[in-house]
Amino acid sequence: MTYLVVGAGGHLGGEVARRALAYGHRVIGTYHSAPGEIPGVGWRPLDVRNRVAVRELCAAVRPSVVINTAARYTDWATTADGAASVALAAADVGARLVHLSTDALHAGRPAPYGDDEVPSPITPYGASKAAAETAVRALHPGAALVRTSLIIGDEHSAQVRLCIDMITGRASGVLFTDEFRCPVGVEDLAEAVLELATSDYAGVLNVAGPDTVTRAGLGELVARRYGLDPLRVPAGSLNGMHRPARVVLDSSRAGKLLTTRIRGVRELLDHRPE
The missing domain is CATH 3.90.25 (UDP-galactose 4-epimerase; domain 1)
Structure with a gap:
């Protein structure tokens, strides 16, 4: 299978790319400023804010799976608009999509948040991630959206x-x-993402530490x-x-669905x- 890891130059994206390679897949990793140092990855420059470039890359690579880890805290165009571009391109080529989201789209409260909670952002970053989820769900209804916490x-x-x-x-x-917060290890999260990539789960799934x-x-x-x-x-x-x-x-649904131990x-x- 061919995996397109958008944002493979980052912390989580790099771990996902390494593990996908270890499983024997062909991995294409995108970067914005400089390629990562992961032998075996086919590196491609990509600005997710450029919708045409995203669609052209997907059309050329024809990935089986697209995993989107790209985001910037202060850049709506990358985080929200970029997520829409990736979702649209993945849908065009019939690729499975796993989109990484965040707990930052919640306002905070004493009770835990379930998987299906409506976003309630109070920061610009949270708002951009909430908008990204809306776009992904509209453009690629079969996508899995992973809400996670601090990645360590x-x-x-x-x-x-x-x-x-x-x-x-x-x-x-x-x-x-x-x-x-509920910190999660990067290795555990990457493994969970790859497990979701081979499933047919659609919608939001909380994957955070216990x-x-x-x-x-x-x-x-x-x-x-x-x-x-x-x-x-x-x-x-x-x-x-x-x-x-x-x-x-509340990651209890993920605990029942996935074999990966967080x-x-x-x-x-x-x-x-x-």
């Missing part, structure tokens, strides 16, 4: 790097004590894993910032690297 990996991943930089003073700011932790709590776990002092975690409150405070995804953040970060 090794010390080079963005979420872990942020914690390390703040703890060591290389970055300013605080890790919030009252912002709750542990609910604060940003500050994540920082403490990262500190212990990398031999840093947890007491040096710069912790602070949201203090009325316009951000979702508590977003807990580990909790405490299990992922409970040991020091070699």
Whole structure:
């Protein structure tokens, strides 16, 4: 099978591409500024904001599966319009589509969010991801849309790097004590995405970690894993910032549907690297 991984130069996209290769598939990975360093991937430059370019690439590659991990926090055209372009192109060639979404499209509340909850964004990024979902569902009704949370990996991943930089003073700011999320390991998430790619599941599916932790709590776990002092975690409150405070995804449907085991953040970060 041919897999087209849109955004393969990124953290999750790269992991998806590596695993798809390991399963023996042909993998075409797109990048915006520079190709990744994954041997075996056929790299193609792509600006998802260019609808014609997206359709031409899909028509040339004829993928069996398209996995869209491309998004930018401050760029509506990439996140929302780009998702529409990818969905339309995938539908044109009859490809299976798995679209990556986020818990950031929820406003936050005490109760967990189910898979079929209507988006309630309060930030521009959340609004762009909600718009992306609407476009994907309209243009490619058979697509699987994966809502996930903070994606963590090794010390080079963005979420872990942020914690390390703040703890060591290389970055300013605080890790919030009252912002709750369900972090997920990049390897587990990539495996779940690839499992969905070979299924016929359509619609939204929450795929997040089973542990609910604060940003500050994540920082403490990262500190212990990398031999840093947890007491040096710069912790602070949201203090009325316009951000979702508590977003807990109920991933029980994914737990029943998928064979992939999604580990909790405490299990992922409970040991020091070699």
